[in-house]
Amino acid sequence: MLDRNFEDIFNTLLSDIIAHVIDLSDPRQMIRQFLNRVDKWHALLEKATANGLTPEEQRGLFGEIFLLRKLITSLPEAEKALLAWVGPEKAPRDFQYGGCALEVKTSHGNNHQRIHVSNERQLDTSTIEQLYIFHLSIESQQSAGESLNDLVDSVSLALQDDFKLTSHFRFKLAQGGYLPAHRELYADKGYIVRAETFYEVKGSFPRIEESDLRPGVGDVRYSIIISDCATYQINELTVYQNLNQVW
Incomplete structure (x- = not known):
């Protein structure tokens, strides 16, 4: 169950990153946006608790x-x-x-x-x-x-x-x-x-x-x-x- 939970979070993160880079053509912009989304998700997951809301x-x-x-x-x-x-x-x-x-x-x-x-x-x-x-x-x-x-x-x-x-x-x-x-x-x-x-x-x-x-x-x-x-x-x-x- 734990592995499935990580898989769901990873899929959500991956979809978010793709949505933010899919329309970009400049590789430098793509890299900046990729790193920006990873940073945002890192901050979110750090604040998340195992007990939920x-x-x-x-x-x-x-x-x-x-x-x-x-x-x-x-x-x-x-x-x-x-x-x-x-x-x-x-x-x-x-x-x-x-x-x-x-x-x-x-x-x-x-x-x-x-x-x-x-x-x-x-x-x-x-x-x-x-x-x-x-x-x-x-x-x-x-x-x-x-x-x-x-x-x-x-x-x-x-x-x-x-x-x-x-x-x-x-x-x-x-x-x-x-x-x-x-x-x-x-x-x-x-x-x-x-x-x-x-x-x-x-x-x-x-x-x-x-x-x-x-x-x-x-x-x-x-x-x-x-x-x-x-x-x-x-x-x-x-x-x-x-x-x-x-x-």
Whole structure:
């Protein structure tokens, strides 16, 4: 099993390298890109742990990929949706392309009415034109619902006709801590979606922005009672239409 795990990781790494050099004709550029991708994978694998993602990390990644799948199937260009997915890169927001961003908040159990904001920049709109929150409310169950593996496989299936996009998706997964060697760890846990809602962050939306902080204050974490944000709900189709204009 260990050898198979290494084989899966090697195949993913090899596909990523090929996707980044296949269109290059200059041997020097090919060598630079090859070494660049090897360095990136080396850094990723050094950070990976044998225990895989924590339950909280699994839910967070599930929410991001759940929205990615919706964007891939709803927007004209799947590539734009995949390029916009910057959550695995630890960016301030999970999706951003141009002046429009989306932040995914996944809640479960008894925490459906509250979402957590990890820093003061996450819901700050001073540097972007549009910002939306996608709130996904889920229940975790053993051997029921859609697993993280199922979700990953469904996106891979949607991208299967484009080698470069498939390779890019796999690299993003690795950035997010999801490796083929860990699939068995996520096989039995499924998620049932209770609700999914979009909100537009604007005006007096309850949040803390960077400009609200006194000098010397940073790394602010806080929570929002999502039921108090009902007036900021926005239709899903409207979000896609707005994204299509910007992305």
